[in-house]
Amino acid sequence: MEQKRQRMTHQRSVILEEVQRCQDHPTADEVYERVRKRLPRISMGTVYRNLDVLVSSGLIRKLGPDFPQMRFDGDTRDHYHMTCIGCGCVEDMGIPPQDDTVSQLETALGKLTKHGVFGHRLEFFGLCPDCREKKGYLLEEVQEIPSSEEEQEHGAEGE
Amino acid sequence: MEQKRQRMTHQRSVILEEVQRCQDHPTADEVYERVRKRLPRISMGTVYRNLDVLVSSGLIRKLGPDFPQMRFDGDTRDHYHMTCIGCGCVEDMGIPPQDDTVSQLETALGKLTKHGVFGHRLEFFGLCPDCREKKGYLLEEVQEIPSSEEEQEHGAEGE
DNA sequence: CTGTTATCAGGAATGGTTACTAATAATACA
């Protein structure tokens, strides 16, 4: 099994640049839109393929899908994210990672169970400044977070 | 506001029973398979709809998709999960939640940033006993997973 | 019982992501 040598194509480098450039955490779709301004003929498949390649070479990161779409991050340094349950955007939290607390927990888990634990993911949920302002938002409903939009006929009127 | 009165249909209660019964964390698909043994004519749409209903009434929980499919949990008590990067299964970690550490962090984030933070999700990644045994597994491949915090040392070639 | 209507089965539609293919272009090296 020899690994195939990667080529740095124009498309690939443009995709990388665009992901690294943006402050937000774009979906593949958004990357496509940005890249398309520079390479109008690029195809969605190319974007997906290259995002994967870039992720596995460690040049960008992949953020798990809390809202249905996958998101990517050009900043590969460890940092916390918060997903806004209002609009689904993902923002960086401006405080350095205090991995020690969770890492201790991780280690504890590794010892206490028969599983091999060697990684974790910690994400926060809340409201971005925008959503927070726009509406007081029903803080009641918030508890449901786990990863889906409860925008149903649940209860949007006055209580 | 008034919510529409829910009916406890046969299908719904069977679905609930099956989710509560199983120790693992079934995907909608798996729930469908189980339920189908008792209700051969049930449809996938019904399963999805009812899982959603049960989630929003708090009778079961929804686990975010780390592997592409959504998973559900009949045990609504707080507890940790580990997703196996080998086979994608999700298992409970047998240690009680020590939320205080992370909650402190959550509070800190709420104060330090202009975001409203009121929830978090902490998941672990590793290998289930099965996968651990079957193969030493190529620990290299670990980096392919969503985005863990540890294990990110190695750089270039993926595959 | 009976009427209202939430829920159902079945199937079609959606939307994000992957897979396939012939054509193209990035590298190795002659």
Place this chain on the structure above:
DNA sequence: TGTATTATTAGTAACCATTCCTGATAACAG
């Protein structure tokens, strides 16, 4: 430099989890 090799591309079709739509069914209130 030119040429061969082959990773990568654009375009498009397929995929698959999930959601939506419809007329029919059945839960529950009265």
